[in-house]
Amino acid sequence: MSVIIILLGASLLVAIFFLAAFIWSVRNGQFEDNFSPAHRVLFETKPAETSTCKSGNACTNINCKSRICKN
Amino acid sequence: MATTTVIPDTRLQCTHCGEDCPDDKIVLETNHFCCEGCKLVYEILNENGLCDYYTLNNNPGQSQRIPVRKDKFAFLDDRKIQQQLIQFQDDNQTHITFYIPHIHCSSCLWLLENLHRLDAGVQRVTVNFSRKETFIVFRQQETTLRRIAEILTSIGYEPYISLQDLGQKKPRIQRDLVYRLGVAGFCFGNIMLLSFPEYFSSYGYSDEKMNHLFRWMNLTLSLPVFFYSAQVFFRSAWGGIKTGFLNIDVPIVLAIIVTFIRSLTDVFSGAGAGYFDSMTGIVFFMLIGRILQDKTYQGLSFDRDYTAYFPIAVSVLKSGEEIPTALPDIRTNDTLLIHNQELIPADGILVKGNAVIDYSFVTGEAVPVHKNTGEIVYAGGKQLEGNIEILTIKEVAQSYLTSLWNRDELRSPEEKAPSFIHMLSRYFTWVVLSVAVIAATYWWANDPSRIWPAVTAVLIIACPCALLLAASFTNGHILRILSRQHLYLRNADAIERLAAIDHIVFDKTGTLTGKAKATISYEGDTLSPEKLIAIGTLAAQSSHPLSKMVAAFCGKDERLPVRNFRSIEANGISGWVEYNFIQLGNATFTGAVNKPHTDGSTVYVTIDGQPAGRFIIRHQYREGIQELLQQLQQRYKLSLLSGDNDAEGNYLQQIMGPGASLHFAQQPADKLNYVITLQRQGHHVLMIGDGLNDAGALKQSDVGISLTESSNNFTPASDGILEAAQLVQLPRLIRTCTNNRRIIIITFIISLLYNFIGLFFAVQGILSPLTAAILMPASSISIVLLTYALSEWMNRS
Numbered sequence: 001m002s003v004i005i006i007l008l009g010a011s012l013l014v015a016i017f018f019l020a021a022f023i024w025s026v027r028n029g030q031f032e033d034n035f036s037p038a039h040r041v042l043f044e045t046k047p048a049e050t051s052t053c054k055s056g057n058a059c060t061n062i063n064c065k066s067r068i069c070k071n
Numbered sequence: 072m073a074t075t076t077v078i079p080d081t082r083l084q085c086t087h088c089g090e091d092c093p094d095d096k097i098v099l100e101t102n103h104f105c106c107e108g109c110k111l112v113y114e115i116l117n118e119n120g121l122c123d124y125y126t127l128n129n130n131p132g133q134s135q136r137i138p139v140r141k142d143k144f145a146f147l148d149d150r151k152i153q154q155q156l157i158q159f160q161d162d163n164q165t166h167i168t169f170y171i172p173h174i175h176c177s178s179c180l181w182l183l184e185n186l187h188r189l190d191a192g193v194q195r196v197t198v199n200f201s202r203k204e205t206f207i208v209f210r211q212q213e214t215t216l217r218r219i220a221e222i223l224t225s226i227g228y229e230p231y232i233s234l235q236d237l238g239q240k241k242p243r244i245q246r247d248l249v250y251r252l253g254v255a256g257f258c259f260g261n262i263m264l265l266s267f268p269e270y271f272s273s274y275g276y277s278d279e280k281m282n283h284l285f286r287w288m289n290l291t292l293s294l295p296v297f298f299y300s301a302q303v304f305f306r307s308a309w310g311g312i313k314t315g316f317l318n319i320d321v322p323i324v325l326a327i328i329v330t331f332i333r334s335l336t337d338v339f340s341g342a343g344a345g346y347f348d349s350m351t352g353i354v355f356f357m358l359i360g361r362i363l364q365d366k367t368y369q370g371l372s373f374d375r376d377y378t379a380y381f382p383i384a385v386s387v388l389k390s391g392e393e394i395p396t397a398l399p400d401i402r403t404n405d406t407l408l409i410h411n412q413e414l415i416p417a418d419g420i421l422v423k424g425n426a427v428i429d430y431s432f433v434t435g436e437a438v439p440v441h442k443n444t445g446e447i448v449y450a451g452g453k454q455l456e457g458n459i460e461i462l463t464i465k466e467v468a469q470s471y472l473t474s475l476w477n478r479d480e481l482r483s484p485e486e487k488a489p490s491f492i493h494m495l496s497r498y499f500t501w502v503v504l505s506v507a508v509i510a511a512t513y514w515w516a517n518d519p520s521r522i523w524p525a526v527t528a529v530l531i532i533a534c535p536c537a538l539l540l541a542a543s544f545t546n547g548h549i550l551r552i553l554s555r556q557h558l559y560l561r562n563a564d565a566i567e568r569l570a571a572i573d574h575i576v577f578d579k580t581g582t583l584t585g586k587a588k589a590t591i592s593y594e595g596d597t598l599s600p601e602k603l604i605a606i607g608t609l610a611a612q613s614s615h616p617l618s619k620m621v622a623a624f625c626g627k628d629e630r631l632p633v634r635n636f637r638s639i640e641a642n643g644i645s646g647w648v649e650y651n652f653i654q655l656g657n658a659t660f661t662g663a664v665n666k667p668h669t670d671g672s673t674v675y676v677t678i679d680g681q682p683a684g685r686f687i688i689r690h691q692y693r694e695g696i697q698e699l700l701q702q703l704q705q706r707y708k709l710s711l712l713s714g715d716n717d718a719e720g721n722y723l724q725q726i727m728g729p730g731a732s733l734h735f736a737q738q739p740a741d742k743l744n745y746v747i748t749l750q751r752q753g754h755h756v757l758m759i760g761d762g763l764n765d766a767g768a769l770k771q772s773d774v775g776i777s778l779t780e781s782s783n784n785f786t787p788a789s790d791g792i793l794e795a796a797q798l799v800q801l802p803r804l805i806r807t808c809t810n811n812r813r814i815i816i817i818t819f820i821i822s823l824l825y826n827f828i829g830l831f832f833a834v835q836g837i838l839s840p841l842t843a844a845i846l847m848p849a850s851s852i853s854i855v856l857l858t859y860a861l862s863e864w865m866n867r868s
Contacts, residue, residue, distance in 0.1 A: 004281065008288070012261065019257040026249050035200035039177040040184070 085109050087227070089130025108135025112227045116182070119189055124182045131178035132227045139224050140410050146384030146395030147217035155397075156216070156232070164194060165211045169223070169230035174203045183228060190214050190222050205230075234378040234398050234467075248303065248365070252358040255300035258292045259351040263844075265289050269344040270841040286338045286345070293347040297331050301354045303361065319496035319539055322503070326534030327354065333527040346531055349847040353536045356851040360543030364563045366550070380451075380763065381416050381467070385409070388460065398467050405463050409454045417450050417463045418470045424459030428452035451763060490567055492542045492815065496535045503533040510834040525836035532829035532838065532846070537822030540854050541815050548862035549811045557794035558776070558804050565790040569774045570808040571755050575703060576746065576768070578760035579713035579723075582778055583696055585795070590691050591624045595676070595684015602683075604628050605648040606676060610655055612636050613644045617674055621655065621686050643674075652679050689719070695799035697726045702802050704728035708754070712737045712745060714764055743767035759798070763787055810865045818857050825850035 025031070083092035086102035087109035097104040099117075104110040112135060116124055124131060146152050159166040173179065180198050183205050187193045192214025197206045209219060220230050265285045272282060304320045304327065311318035327350060334345025386393040386408040387401065393408055398416055401407070406422065409415055415428070426442035430452045439455055442448055448461055450470035507529040514521045546563035553560060560566060577583055598606070607625030610618040612633055636646035643656010654661045654677040663675040663682040674686040703709060709731040711723060717735035724733060734745065742760075746768045749756050758765065758772035761779070766787035769775030777786040778795045786792050797804075829846050832838040 005284070008265075008284075011264075015257055015261055019253060022253045023250060026246055026253070031249075033199045033201050036180055036198050039180055042177075043181050043184075 084130065085132075085134070086125065087113055087130065087132035088134040089132075090134050106135055109227075111135070112225070115189070115225055121182060121185060121188060124178050127178040127181055128176045131176050133173045135227060139229060140412075142386075142393070143410075144217045144220040144224070145386075145393070146397070147220055148215065149384070149395055149397070152384055152395070152397050153216055160211070163210060163212075164208055165216070166206065166208050167216065167219075168204050168206050169220070169232070170202075170204055171223070171228050172203060172231050173228055174198065174200065174205075179228070182226065183223075186219075186222070189226070190219060193219065232383045234381040234383055245365070248358065248362050251300040251303060252355070252362060255296050255351060255355040255358055258296045258300075259348070259355040262289050262292050262348045262351050265292075266344065266348045266844060270844065282344070283341075289344065289347045290335070290338050293331070293334070293351055296351045296354050297327070300358060301327055304354075304357070316493075317497055317500070318493045319535060319542075322496060322500040322535050323353075323357070323539060326530055326536070329527055329530040330534075333531065346843050349531065349843045352844075352847050352851065353534065356540055356848075356855070357536055357543070360540050360547065360855075363547030364543040364550070366547065380414065382414060385413070385416050401463060401467055403463050403466060407461050407463060409459050409461060411454060411457055413454055415448055415450050415452045415454065415461065416470075417467045418465040419448055419461035419463040421446055421448050422460050422462050425456055426454065426459045427456040429455050490542075490564065491812065492538065495819070496538055499533075499535050499538065503529065503535075506533065506830065506834070513834075514836065521836035524838075525834055528833035528836065528838040529830065531843065532833045533826055537825065537850055537854055538815075538819050540851055541818035541822060541858055544855050544858040545811055545814045545818065545862060548859055549807060549814075549866075552807060552862060552866050553804060556800055556804060556807075557797045558791055559793075560791040561789070565774055566808045566811050568755070568790070569757065569805060570812060572707070572757040572774060572805070574708045574710065574749055574754040574756050576710040576712060576749070576756055576758045576772065578742075578758075578762070578765050579711060579719075580715055581761040582759055582798075583692055583711075583723075585691055585693050591620050591686055591688045593624070593684060593686050595682075598683065602651065602678065605631065605651055606653055606655065609633060609636070609644065609646050609648050609653050612646065613638055617672060617688060618644065618655065620688055621674055624686065653677070693795070693798060699799045699801060700727050704730060706802075707757075710734070710745070710749075712742045712765075712768070714738070739764045739767055743771055746771045759793075759801075761786070761795075807866045810862070814858060814861045814865065817861060818854050821857065822850055822854055 030037075083095055083103045084090070085092055085105035087104060090105045092103050092105045095103060097107065097110055099110055099113060102113065104113065109132060112132060113122075113125075116122055147156075157165055157167050171183075174183070180200060183198050184196050186196045186207070190209075192212075193207060193209045195208040198204070199206065207219060220232075223230055265288055268278075268282060268285055301324075304324050307318065308320035308324040311321055330346050330350040334347050334350065337343040337345040381398060384395045384397050385401065387396040388394075388406040388408050396405075401417055407415075407417070407419065421442050421444050423444065426446075426448060427439050428442060428448060429439045430449075447464070450465075450467070507526050510525045510529055511522050514525050543563075546566060549566050550560055550563065553566075560569075603625045604627065607622045607627040608629070608631045610622040610625065611627045612618075631648055634647040636644070638644045639656070639660060642660035643654060645652070645654040645656075647653075655674055657673075658675055661675040661677040661682065662680075663677060663685070672688045674688070676683045676685060700709065704727060709727050711727060711731065711733045713733075713735050714737055715735060717733075720733055720735065724731065727733070734741070737745070742765060746756050746758060750771075750773070756772040756774075758768045758775045759778065760766075760769055760775070761777055765775075765777070769777060769787055769789045774791065775789040776791040776793050777789040778793055778798060779786050780795050793804075825846060829838070829843070832842055
């Protein structure tokens with residue numbers, strides 16, 4: 001029967017692990033906003049189009065009329 | 072008498088905001104726009120390859136018809152103001168959270184989180200959708216706070232920065248209960264598992280050594296529940312006892328403590344396994360109920376005071392320069408420059424400019440007022456035309472509006488009556504105690520050794536936790552059902568108070584009438600279409616709100632020449648249109664006979680010196696208001712408090728019924744006093760209003776509900792926020808609240824049945840842990856399910 005004691009210890013450890021995971025996820029704010037994360041994963045990151053200036057590079061685009069880019 | 076509603080009649084939809092376009096002149100590629108502002112946003116996004124914004128959702132933007140002043144965010148360059156807004160700053164980066172009311176869809180999320188493509192200094196943007204906040208991390212060497220705010224504004228996401236943001240830290244969300252629930256759930260589950268051998272021990276599946284171990288493990292696991300999770304109830308019960316009020320948590324805490332002590336003695340003496348499973352189970356279920364009931368609406372705020380409306384800073388003129396100054400730093404005798412569409416933050420004397428001030432927020436008076444130089448302007452009004460300068464005579468904290476807010480009676484709201492649940496639990500407690508005493512006397516006479524097990528078992532089994540569960544779960548469900556119908560209540564107490572009301576007080580402007588829509592009609596001499604157009608063309612020259620309505624009503628022809636145009640403040644306008652001299656304005660200005668007792672605002676017309684007639688502008692009542700009021704007057708007393716004049720009194724009396732009392736020209740303080748008078752007469756008052764002028768009355772009334780046109784709008788402090796379109800559903804919403812009490816009582820009676828079964832075993836002193844372990848979760852779960860089913864069924868549409 002002593003094997004039960006080992007199993008008992010193991011099952012408690014697993015349960016404690018899940019409790020810790022739960023507390024961590026609450027502390028991490030995972031339950032605060034249930035809209036953004038669900039939608040964020042669906043957004044694609046398209047490569048920026050060439051017609052826009054990228055900051056940090058010298059702007060070579062003569063057609064650029066951007067109000068934002070200061071390069 | 073012609074009546075038309077002033078709505079632009081077009082079919083083109085703006086690509087950016089979805090509003091109707093006035094004409095088809097503002098075009099870019101194949102997209103139409105309602106205004107230059109919307110077009111500009113589109114251009115910016117287009118240039119930066121951010122047009123996915125428009126593909127994720129249709130017309131996700133906000134109308135940009137009212138342009139934002141260029142230097143509006145100049146105050147963000149001020150170090151002192153910056154420091155109070157910024158959350159964190161080191162050598163490299165700065166963290167800031169902006170509240171952006173417009174956040175409403177996935178397009179917003181996408182665009183805001185791609186902000187770094189518009190400003191390379193931005194490192195990271197995280198949107199919290201439910202709180203409508205954006206958390207921005209940026210490098211202060213590459214960009215500034217002001218620039219970020221301006222870029223956000225340029226793409227239609229103007230951050231809302233108010234006086235409330237100054238120095239105040241927002242309260243963090245209550246996570247404490249969730250942690251407690253997690254711990255209780257963990258312990259409850261494991262104790263249940265470890266109790267199984269004990270349940271079946273009588274069937275011969277037991278091992279003495281193992282049972283011993285299991286009992287001690289159960290005891291260990293119950294400690295965190297007793298000392299940590301259940302503290303919420305201990306604290307509340309202690310608070311109740313201290314104030315001499317026996318609330319429902321007192322008998323519950325008594326049951327928890329008795330169960331715990333009984334279980335401890337059982338385990339220590341080796342007499343049995345105790346009732347750890349039942350005890351932890353009760354705590355677990357009650358915590359769920361409490362969390363469900365206390366769930367708040369993050370996106371809404373029920374506690375706004377004037378600081379949420381006031382800007383954070385205003386331009387002070389010092390030796391000809393505009394210096395952005397934080398509001399608390401404004402002193403008397405400062406000269407403030409109030410820009411177009413800005414709020415006047417402090418009482419002052421108008422020294423320069425054409426003041427057309429919209430006080431609808433403060434007084435409820437719908438028509439803007441003109442002020443002449445030298446007159447006093449009060450804080451809270453919004454300047455509508457051009458810039459003005461005022462010399463402050465009072466500091467912000469002492470202004471009329473502010474002092475209204477700081478009135479003493481509002482600071483200490485009277486004790487609201489305790490919930491009927493507490494009353495019910497009190498009877499319940501006495502009954503339980505007498506049953507325990509009777510059982511004790513009986514066993515004292517017959518078999519004294521069974522006194523202790525019998526009495527403790529009675530107290531354990533008869534814990535009113537079922538009542539508390541029934542109440543908290545039903546409250547939670549009802550709050551959710553109400554929110555589906557767009558009534559968001561502050562807390563569960565409000566449900567009960569709303570069910571008990573017998574007198575409804577309405578505000579007029581913005582509540583019974585819609586905010587934007589107005590009807591305009593003309594009465595007098597018949598006008599030829601040419602004359603009508605001429606009047607409209609003249610009216611179009613002025614930007615006064617009434618002139619604009621007249622212009623929209625009459626139509627205009629831009630080719631008609633207007634000569635000698637004159638605009639006399641607070642009086643009217645005049646000018647030659649083609650061959651007619653036209654005057655528009657009040658009776659003294661136009662020389663017309665002033666006819667009192669007209670409905671709404673009146674604009675008189677004179678053509679070539681001859682009075683022709685007048686335009687009457689009425690605010691339009693919300694759709695279905697008449698039916699609503701007729702339905703309500705059968706069950707409730709109705710009152711109307713209006714800041715407006717009594718022009719529409721007859722009509723209102725007619726639709727509100729002869730029993731209704733109508734009060735006009737009410738100052739905010741009058742409204743508050745009226746509610747107090749009603750309460751002194753023993754009425755339970757529901758106040759429905761919308762503006763700052765109703766704030767005192769909303770707060771004083773038993774239930775104050777503020778109306779909002781969209782959930783982005785700002786509402787004064789109240790017990791509930793109702794979407795304006797749902798106002799006609801009011802009787803149904805109140806009925807839902809009345810059902811709340813019924814459901815609690817039904818489920819409570821059913822839970823009593825469980826208690827009787829348990830008591831049957833308990834008084835005999837033969838309550839086995841197995842019976843308790845089955846009875847307790849079975850009763851809790853069935854009550855939880857029942858409250859859900861009943862709430863949904865009784866409030867089905």
